[in-house]
Amino acid sequence: MSRIAVIAGQGRLAPAVIAALDDPLVYALDGFAPPEIAATPFRLERLVPFIDDLLAAGVGRVVFAGAVRRPRLDPEAFDPRTAQLVPRILGAMQSGDDAALREVLKVFEESDLAICGVGEVIPDLIPEPGVLAGDPTGADRRDAARGAEILSGTGHFDIGQGVVVAQGLCLAIETLPGTEAMLDFARLHAGLRPDPNGARGVFFKAPKPGQDRRVDLPTIGPDTIAQVAAAGLAGIAWQAGGVIVLDRDETVRRAEAAGVFLWARE
Incomplete structure (x- = not known):
């Protein structure tokens, strides 16, 4: 063999x-x-x-x-x-x-x-559809849907695989500097949300449309939880079947401790 x-x-x-x-x-x-x-x-x-x-x-x-x-x-x-x-x-x-x-x-x-x-x-690295931690609200689900719409529109520009959406507005989009830089930008500009007491926002991740999924799949892990929490976001949503979750048990544990939801969205 x-x-x-x-x-x-x-x-x-x-x-x-x-x-x-x-x-x-x-x-x-x-x-x-x-x-x-x-x-x-x-x-x-x-x-x-x-x-x-x-x-x-x-x-x-x-x-x-x-x-x-x-x-x-x-x-x-x-x-x-x-x-x-x-x-x-x-x-x-x-x-x-x-x-x-x-x-x-x-x-x-x-x-x-x-x-x-x-x-x-390692099939287990790519979760099936469902909520792994927390409970996304209706507003969170709408923000995730908006994030999916944004990435489907920017995908053919080969820009990035992540976006932050809060209250329907795009706060940040992933570019060459990567996910950590995008989430830090979102943290610095969290005050731009129209309603300070409204939905906190969602980090949405997905492969680019037409991407070869054998390589360069988007990835989240335990470190992502700390970055999302620091940005004041409610949670992470991603395209089910298209994102790798590293060290799932630890990622879920940290998400639950930080009050961050994890959702593999259909």
């Missing part, structure tokens, strides 16, 4: 995936390995030789787990075969990071490497 390789990015997802697998090979893009993981580094400028190494090691399946920002490429570091892919990948980059990532995945698949989604490896 073929071996499985994990391409580890930053954050808590990669360690969880590695722990759930039986003796995976672990690699990381140079400069993006989680500090607690022993990962063999590779560079995009030598993507084709890296794929050759995977095949030589008997790898047949690859899981991408964790956050990676677009690296700076060194034109002098490209090997001749990877250099032939540059026009193809650069062309995809003109349509955004999602398109570039899809093109890289195609390169793996063209070498008979199957891309496995995290949900295939």
Whole structure:
């Protein structure tokens, strides 16, 4: 049977995936390995030789787990075969990071490497529809619906996977700086809610429309609870089947302690 390789990015997802697998090979893009993981580094400028190494090691399946920002490429570091892919990948980059990532995945698949989604490896990381903690009010549910509407409209711009909505108004939207920066912005501007005594607001998260769900699924975890509570929000809602919840028991425990609801929305 073929071996499985994990391409580890930053954050808590990669360690969880590695722990759930039986003796995976672990690699990381140079400069993006989680500090607690022993990962063999590779560079995009030598993507084709890296794929050759995977095949030589008997790898047949690859899981991408964790956050990676677009690296700076060194034109002098490209090997001749990877250099032939540059026009193809650069062309995809003109349509955004999602398109570039899809093109890289195609390169793996063209070498008979199957891309496995995290949900295939650890299905329990992606909750079924339902409320995991707390009890969203009618106003919270309306704000979540508004958040879903906003993300469905911004998705094709390849902007982000999260939004904060309070009393029907968009307080913040996730962009390149990430979720933590967005929630901090929402905290600083909580006073913009029309009714100070009204609904506190909802953090809504969902994959981008048309996103390849085998990679880069939105993720929440215990640390997200503290950020949402600090922003004064009522809870977190997300598209059921499209968001990873890390360390679910601890995430639920912290949510209940902080009075923050957790809702996997249909």
